[in-house]
Amino acid sequence: MNNEDLKNKITELFPTATFEEGGEWVNIFIDPAQWKTIAERLRTTNELAFDYLFCLTCVDWKTHFTMVYHLSSTIHRHALVLKIKLERSNPEVETVCDLWRTAELHEREVYDLFGVTFLNHPDLRRLFLTDDFIGYPLRKDFEDPINMIKL
Amino acid sequence: MFITNYIKDIFNGMKSLLTGMKITGYYFTHHKEIITEQYPDNRATLKMADRFRGEVVMIHDENNEHACTGCSACELACPNGTIKIINKFELNAEGKKKKAIDTFVYHLELCTMCNLCIIACPTDTIKMEPNFEHSVFDRSQLTKVLNHTGSKIKAGVE
């Protein structure tokens, strides 16, 4: 499916999704509340069959967070970028590790470095940092005066 | 048939093991294949590749002159803050104030030999030397001053 068909199909399935121009793939913004149902549809709909989540990350925009999911299909070889805006004070989003198993570690990484809580995640703990670490290093406002090396 | 398979298994297994032993046996008897380099002993003959990046040095000619203008392009290009350039102003022949380097500080302990400073240098003053024996007893010895004492800028380099 090329990008145009993909866009049409997605508008048909999820009328609430908004598109973002630019980039080589279709970028859509969706509502965090709908994310789980959309994810299930994307995974199971035969024409879409997004079975491969190849990148999961988060971007700190200072005012809000954006979860970015790069999805691809190993059958149709098309790709889709999903973005979810999260509020900065209490970022929460549904987990997708039951649909794409790779999300389990990736979501733990995002939880560790950004502090985004993934609801219903089976084992949401810090991945890289120790459990008693304070702060989320990849946030833009993270400061670590003790460990920073000044030259 | 069970028995034939059983014997065949044993036979094939033994054969595969003997093939492996043939290889090691070959190398055991052929000492010419040994590839060990006896490092500290072969120091005299050991030749590093010309491009090997071991440390940054500043090129000085026989008159103890270099081409560094103190533009600090290398300092900006360095991702680690390895290079620190301290400039001074000196009077040239016409009595005008001119910027020149006082000290070119190079922190070898921070350097990752990425070659970015060499590329950034507009006057090709610094280059990479294939020297790899950097071990010292004290870390402070790794902080080096690259411009030699009493050296000055070559005439005609801007």
Added chain:
Amino acid sequence: MIEELGTTSEGYMVINIGPQHPATHGVLRLVMTLDGETIIKTEPHLGYIHRSIEKMCESLSYRQFVYVTSRMDYLSSHMNNHGCSLVVEKGLQVEVPERAQVIRVLMDELTRVASHELWWGAMAMDLGAFTPFFHSFRERETITDIMEETCGARLTMNYICPGGVMADLHPDFQKRVKKFVALFKSKFHEYNELVTGNIIFQNRMKGVGILSAENAISYGCTGPVARGSGVSSDIRKLYPYEVYNKLQFDEVLETGCDSFARYMVRINEMLQSIKIIEQLIDQIPEGEFQAKTKAVLKLPKGEFYQRVETARGELGIYIVSEGGTTPYRIKFRSPGFSNLSALPHLVKGSKIGDLVATMGTLDLVIPDIDR
């Protein structure tokens, strides 16, 4: 908190494999629950070598951040640099001269062979055979010598830079690569005789660490791990970059789904890489080795994603740019991280010896996982 190491209430034994353990080639730590020798549960604990490269890159310019990525997956540092350069070139819309493209591909394939050589030796060492490690280093050393001569370093080369490559090829490059190819071909049969055909080795590998195609996709496995399960995932074939679409080579697929299939994929991949090198080595086009780029690179506002095939699988580089000289956010989708996530599933219910064999075939490089 680090959980109590001891015995669980069910009477299972909890032991550590790593962070300092001969089976983990780095600082991977696995906390395993064992019933006798049988693994009940495996839990990876990461972060022992986490340098937060992503955060570091946010303050480095587009020229500088490339070198950091050599330290990620240090065994395929060329491919990492390649990916970074490609994504910057994609943003800048720079056309790389063909000579640079060919050099890059040649270097990639040489690195791939070197990486697989090291893996092969380390894999055999995991299984208790020490000799293959030294044998594989003989060929690997030839490659690192070539790298040293042309790129100036043996492991973290930092040779590929945005716009092309850092320096032109060394005059001896072609001669030495041909010599290496000849050496490799004359010694390759030993790999099969010493390890692949060995009955003990085959018994250790066959039927161990089964990863079905469906799971391989779901766990996001790429590279030889996915191809061992019959999942076509070679970026060089699927989304060709540089001159890969003009080359004759096969994507190695095995359908065994077990450790042996993954092993065979890598063994055959070495041959494919040699095939690519042979095709290119006599046809390096003349011309510039670097495109003209500005001294300070500025990516336009937007998002850029580029994937390359490293020796371990698909490396994705996701750059969010705000139009400045440094990336706003950068994310490395490293192949090892996803491949590792399949490990607990792969070793469940098998013996400790199988854990070592399976971990060996995943070819984990810990700095790649921890970044």
Added chain:
Amino acid sequence: MLSLENITNTIHEWLNATFNPTLALLSEFVLIGICAIALFAMLGLSLVLMERKVAAYMQLRLGPNRVGPFGIFQTVADTLKLMMKEGLTPDGADKFLFNLAPFVVMIAAMMLLAPIAFARGFQIWDINIGVLFLSAVSSVSVIGILMAGWASNNKYSFLGAMRSGAQIVSYELSAGLSIITIVILTGSLQISDIVNSQENGWWIFKGHIPIVISFITFLIAITAETNRAPFDLPEAESELTAGFHTEYSGMKFALFFLSEYINIFIACALGATLFFGGWMPFHIGHWEAFNQIMDYIPSSVWFMGKTFFLIFLLMWFRWTFPRLRVDQLLSLEWKYLLPISMINLLVVTVMAIMGWHF
């Protein structure tokens, strides 16, 4: 012709002529003790060096070459280092058993030296159940290993010890069965009888294919019993760090290390005695002239040559093969070696009764 037999006889006669018989016997004990310990040290040092050199040459390396010419003092230096090192005892360990274990292993290895015939007439104790003694005492060392693994209070050690137990107990069977084939042919358990029975040819040549099969079985079994690769599961370093001796350091570790090599030597000496005629030179039937020439080579050289050839074989195995998995180790024994050696035993028995061997 200088032979060890003459030396021992001279010493024996001189002692008996000078002192009363009790004192002579006692001083012989002391002499033998000194000899045994010296032999121990020499064997340990030379075998470790040999292992390193063999490994190095198979791995395209030079091996130790810094301490002394060709590195021959490397192992001496290592031994010195191990002696200087602090012998740590872990806090949670069972201190008594932990410290006892290396000595148990060592004593078991030392006792095994007694019935070995090193040369013509050079044997500490020609006991009439020599072979039985050897195979019985060699399994005592497993107690030391189990002790070490248990007392260390370390999970790797524990797993290693358990593996070792399973391994040695099961491989004892096929080792025993392959030894019995020779005992059947010879009709005696005494080492000297077994050696003398090979005066007109070694059993490996006289005994047709069944003896070759039992030799191979024996070789595999002793590789497993001495915990060497590909059967080094008790100390599988990529799985269990160092297995049963993870917690040992300094001299206690050195004792484990040394006893491993002594065990290899004993096992190979036994193999050489049973299948290759021990110190018996290479004789072919009644070719008197040929046999005479062979007799000129001293018997101790024959014995050591054969033993070191077998040791070399074991080292060759070690530096070629990957390690087996624990279940494969047991299935190899119970599914392959044991049935084969049982059938082989039957064949040899028939052969012995019918007198088909040479």
